[in-house]
Amino acid sequence: MGKYDFDTVIERRGTGSLKWSGNEDELPMWVADMDFQTAPEIIEVLTQIASRGIFGYNVVTTQWEDSYRDWWRRRHGLLMERGELLFAKGIVPAISSMIRCFTKPGEKVLIQPPVYNCFFRTILENDRVIAENPLTVDEDLGCRMDFEDLDRKLADPEVKLFILCNPQNPCGRIWNKEELAKVGELSKKHGVIVISDEIHCDLTDPGKEYQPFAAVNEVCRQNSLTCLAPSKAFNLAGLQTAAVYSSNKELFERARKGFGTDEVSEAGSFAIPAAVAAFNHGEDWLKELNEYIFENKRIVNDFLSKELPGVKMMPSEATYLLWLDIRSLPGQGKGFAGHLRKEAGLWVMAGENYGGDGFLRMNIACPAELLREGLKRLKKGAESFKG
Secondary structure (H helix, E strand, O other), X not given: OOOOOOOOOOOOOOOOOOOOOOOOOOEEOOOOOOOOOXXXXXXXXXXHHHXXXXXXXOOOOHHHXXXXXXXXXXXXXXXXXXXXXXXXOOXXXXXXXXXXXXXXXXXXXXXXXXXXXXXXXXXXXXXXXXXXXXXXXXXXXXXXOOHHHHHHHHOOOOEEEEEEEOOOOOOOOOOOHHHHHHHHHHHHHOOOEEEEEOOOOOOEOOOOOOOOHHHOOHHXXXXXXXXXXXXXXXXXXXXXXXXXXXXXXHHHXXXXXXXXXXXXXXXXXXXXXXXXXXXXXXXXXXXXXXXXXXHHHHHHHHHHHHHOOOOEEOOOOEXXXXXXXXXXXXXXXXXXXHHHHHHHOEEOEEHHHHOOXXXXXXXXXXXXXXXXXXXXXXXXXXXXXXX
16 A cells, blocks of 8 residues: 555546546546646645735746756756756647747658657648658557658658657657667758657656657757656646756757747746646655556556457556557447447547557556446447447
């Protein structure tokens, strides 16, 4: 029995929650936020701020910067100097701004589907063109990069930017140092800047560690901007708190100016203290969270093996998002996500949203009671699915 409670079901309907905004009889396991309260240490800090009752303008403090620097140095071996971090309201707004900073309308931005669906949207809404280096399905790893294709795609002179997802969403893969070094080498060779989205970096299975792209070598460090945040690991998405790191002064300054123009860098009253509390006082809570999520993964894998062999859980090293292979279902699973929601009341995400036909993305960051109910609904939906 741990110090923290992840078993209590918190009622979220009627609270303005996007995740729980569906029908009363639906169980949502789609969007990437957790059904756990954040760390009590964070709640205590935010409660103190709320009790003061003044919510004026805020500054980005050196304490905020140092909390990031210390966390990444201690946990991940990434050494950041002062003056190399930019505050951002969120990683998606930051990426959108950087797309405008480092590319022109009509130029290409490279991504690796299946990948976070917002990458597709923000590229297109900024009038840029999507270039794809598809990941290959690997029975042992979950997904793998195709470096020959990556080299070809980066060689296109219209490709100016590469958005890397590390760890990978939705596959749950932690890219290793050798893979990231190859990404850095090829990107530098073709003059393509790398934006590394590392928002899921602290949600790793026990015994697994993520490799920061910028810590691989000097080539990776100097040709990249890294997106960081406590929001996924500590369930703080609604507080709009994130950061972008770069030790390349030119890239940093261009991003800084873009953030100012796009109004991305103004912090709300809770954004700075929440991040500081998370990184300075949330480590014990995070350790127990990752252990709980790892056990949830075991529950899912055991259930599918025994009760639903037509659905396979792909190997997962990180995140609380599972990538489920449904290609053995009728019609290779096409239309299954919609069927699940309509017939079984289980709301998950179709793989097509990420560029991965024949798969589902399922969020298992919830009390085990809700997870088991979700698995029952998954089985019910599969048994009635005709394709």
